[in-house]
Amino acid sequence: MTREEEGALIERVLAGDAEAFEPLVLEHQTNVYRLALRLTGNEADAADAAQDAFLKAYASLATFRGESRFSVWLYRLTNNVCIDLLRRRRDAVPLQTEDDEGSETELPLPDERWDPEALAQRAEDVRAVRAAIAALPADCREILTLREIGGLSYEELAASLGLELGTVRSRLNRARKKLADELMKSGNFSSAPAVKKREGGARA
Amino acid sequence: MTDHAVYEEQICAMLDGELSEAEEASLRAHLNECEECRAFLAAMEAVHGLAARDLPEAPAELTKNVMARVRAEAAPEKKTGKIRRFPFKPLAAAAAAAVVLWAGARIVPAFRPKGMSAAAPASGEIQAYSAVAAEEAPEAPQMDMGATTNGALYGAAESAATAEFDAAAVPVEEAPPTLTIRGTEVLLDGEPVPLTELEDRLKETNAADRGVELDFDEAAEETVGAIMDLLDELQIPRR
Numbered sequence: 001m002t003r004e005e006e007g008a009l010i011e012r013v014l015a016g017d018a019e020a021f022e023p024l025v026l027e028h029q030t031n032v033y034r035l036a037l038r039l040t041g042n043e044a045d046a047a048d049a050a051q052d053a054f055l056k057a058y059a060s061l062a063t064f065r066g067e068s069r070f071s072v073w074l075y076r077l078t079n080n081v082c083i084d085l086l087r088r089r090r091d092a093v094p095l096q097t098e099d100d101e102g103s104e105t106e107l108p109l110p111d112e113r114w115d116p117e118a119l120a121q122r123a124e125d126v127r128a129v130r131a132a133i134a135a136l137p138a139d140c141r142e143i144l145t146l147r148e149i150g151g152l153s154y155e156e157l158a159a160s161l162g163l164e165l166g167t168v169r170s171r172l173n174r175a176r177k178k179l180a181d182e183l184m185k186s187g188n189f190s191s192a193p194a195v196k197k198r199e200g201g202a203r204a
Numbered sequence: 205m206t207d208h209a210v211y212e213e214q215i216c217a218m219l220d221g222e223l224s225e226a227e228e229a230s231l232r233a234h235l236n237e238c239e240e241c242r243a244f245l246a247a248m249e250a251v252h253g254l255a256a257r258d259l260p261e262a263p264a265e266l267t268k269n270v271m272a273r274v275r276a277e278a279a280p281e282k283k284t285g286k287i288r289r290f291p292f293k294p295l296a297a298a299a300a301a302a303v304v305l306w307a308g309a310r311i312v313p314a315f316r317p318k319g320m321s322a323a324a325p326a327s328g329e330i331q332a333y334s335a336v337a338a339e340e341a342p343e344a345p346q347m348d349m350g351a352t353t354n355g356a357l358y359g360a361a362e363s364a365a366t367a368e369f370d371a372a373a374v375p376v377e378e379a380p381p382t383l384t385i386r387g388t389e390v391l392l393d394g395e396p397v398p399l400t401e402l403e404d405r406l407k408e409t410n411a412a413d414r415g416v417e418l419d420f421d422e423a424a425e426e427t428v429g430a431i432m433d434l435l436d437e438l439q440i441p442r443r
Contacts, residue, residue, distance in 0.1 A: 016429030018274050025267045033262035038255060047263050054270040058277075116243070119250035126258045133255055147220065148255040154222045169213045176216055179251050 001027050006070050013061055025054050028071060031149055032078050038145040039082035041134045049085050053078040068156065075150040076160045079142060114180045122183040132182035140175035147172060208240065215245050219252045380415040380443040385423035385431060402431075406438055415441040 001023070012020035032053055036046035057074055064073050122128050133141060143161065146152050152160060157168045214231045217223045223231065235241055384391040390402055397405050406416070416435065420428055435442070 012426065015426040016433070017426060018277075019271075021274050022267065022271050025270050029262040029266050033266065034256070034259040037259060043260075043263075047266065050262065050266055051269055054266075055273055058270075058274050114243075114247035114250075116246035116250045119247055123250060123254055123257075129254055129258065144255050148253055149259075154217070154220070169217055170209075172220070173209075173213045173216045176248055176251055177212075179254065180247055183251065 003069070007066060010061060010064065010066075010070065013058070021058055024070075028074055029054075031071070031151075032074065035075055035078050035145055035149050036082055038133055038149065039079065039141065040085060041130075045082075045085055045089075049078065049081045052085075053081045056081065068159070071150065072152055072156050072160060075146060075152065079146060079160075083142075114184060119180055119183055122186060125186075128183060128186045132179055132186060135182045136175060136178055139171060140178055143168065143171050144175040144179070208244075211238070211241050212244055215241065215248055219248055380417050381409050381411060382417040382419055383431070384419040385427050387422060388424045388427045390427070390431065399430075403434060403438065406434075406440060411440045412438055415443040417443045 006024065006027075009020045009024055013024075029050065033046055033050040036049040036053070037043060040046050040049055053074070057077055060077075064070065122132075133144070136144070143157060146157060146160065154165060154168050154172075157163070157172075158165050161168070163171070211231065211234060214223060214227060218228055218231060235245065381393045382391075384394070390397050390399060392402070392405055392409070406412075
């Protein structure tokens with residue numbers, strides 16, 4: 001769907017044509033659902049969150065300015081719906097929001113921290129990937145999924161998440177390193193070349 | 205972590221296609237000379253795009269459930285009674301374009317989707333959610349089509365008409381002007397009025413007190429919808 005077609009549909013919805021919303025839902029339901037699935041970690045919550053996201057989008061469609069892409073607006077809405085859902089479920093356990101100013105100690109980077117072959121192997125294990133993403137800090141998971149599922153550019157990420165461009169870069173970098181860490185943690189690599197153990201890190 | 209933090213970020217950005225040509229050229233030059241960074245690049249390539257891989261399609265009922273709710277919300281807004289009596293021309297693309305002027309105005313008000321209940325069970329939630337949400341659907345604005353009292357107030361939902369209503373409006377004896385819609389063209393007392401001017405003209409002619417006579421015989425559906433919303437907003441009774 002082109003941006004013009006999307007804009008035309010949105011205008012029709014705003015003019016009172018509810019049916020015009022359906023092609024918009026169909027166009028974006030896959031990404032909305034997948035985002036929700038990664039962010040909530042389970043299919044039932046994801047289905048609820050996706051539905052709620054679309055309904056909220058419908059209700060607040062008049063606030064969509066058309067300056068950003070509709071998808072960006074919608075995925076940001078989806079992200080917020082998921083955040084709310086998780087908050088309610090976990091009884092006010094605060095979301096991890098480690099900032100990038102070095103509040104966490106970075107381990108030095110040994111040469112063989114990540115073996116690309118081992119990583120690629122782990123990446124084939126869908127469940128391992130799912131668990132690894134679920135184990136990421138919330139801000140990392142959020143930016144990673146918006147980038148890779150939502151397809152947001154760095155600028156769009158900065159605008160949507162209220163971050164500096166530099167923070168977008170560093171957070172994405174941190175997210176991917178942690179993802180690699182989690183993936184490596186999740187398997188035994190008897191067949192892979194020896195990987196240096198991380199300092200103080202225990203194998204899962 | 206020294207310069208390599210910067211290179212790491214650049215490597216990630218390169219894989220995301222976010223590096224300028226100059227930055228990329230300079231990074232590649234560095235990669236030629238730095239094994240550690242090459243290893244990092246290989247590792248990042250292995251995990252790049254992983255978050256988007258091997259994911260299921262959306263559940264089949266998602267669109268259906270969303271649209272069921274959307275239609276339920278839209279239905280009370282559909283102007284019943286008078287409008288249904290008029291034959292409508294099929295949607296024209298031009299009609300949609302003409303209505304763009306009101307894109308900023310609220311059109312779908314008073315819809316509050318129910319949030320997730322913390323107690324919701326883990327399975328079979330989609331149906332349960334739809335049912336519960338339907339119960340809580342707020343009342344749509346009631347339109348009193350037969351209003352003969354001057355300045356009759358329509359029951360408005362919270363997010364509805366923002367126009368201020370002068371409760372002390374004096375009843376007026378003047379005959380109401382006729383608002384005609386032909387296709388996407390709007391005429392006030394037979395005179396074509398550009399949509400941009402319509403609101404002002406209606407205010408000028410004191411339509412809020414006099415009301416308007418509607419002639420929508422040949423109207424394009426969306427123009428009707430938009431005009432009706434405008435009339436709601438300005439609190440103009442139909443005669």
